[in-house]
Amino acid sequence: MAVISMFYGLIVSMYFLDTRKHHLPHIHVKYQDQEVVIAIPSGEILEGELKANRLKLLLAWIEIHQDELMADSVDEEFMLAHGSIGATCASMLVTVP
Numbered sequence: 001m002a003v004i005s006m007f008y009g010l011i012v013s014m015y016f017l018d019t020r021k022h023h024l025p026h027i028h029v030k031y032q033d034q035e036v037v038i039a040i041p042s043g044e045i046l047e048g049e050l051k052a053n054r055l056k057l058l059l060a061w062i063e064i065h066q067d068e069l070m071a072d073s074v075d076e077e078f079m080l081a082h083g084s085i086g087a088t089c090a091s092m093l094v095t096v097p
Contacts, residue, residue: 009032012061024039025040
């Protein structure tokens, strides 16, 4: 799991090689005791729920960062096909123990 951003209590993660359950590019977001999986760049909720005010904030963040998020998702597809981490993805990783 790679935490790619943290803001206003939201923790945004991208799980690399996570294609079994959600076949769309997506992010995982935690806020307090809530968890949600959001498709990128559409912002569609794939699983879970999030408080309305935090969801609005998250969707605005996705809109601002959609190019970087989609680049990470393409790098994930590259990893699946070639077994290595792409340059964009590797430069943005922040690992959390």
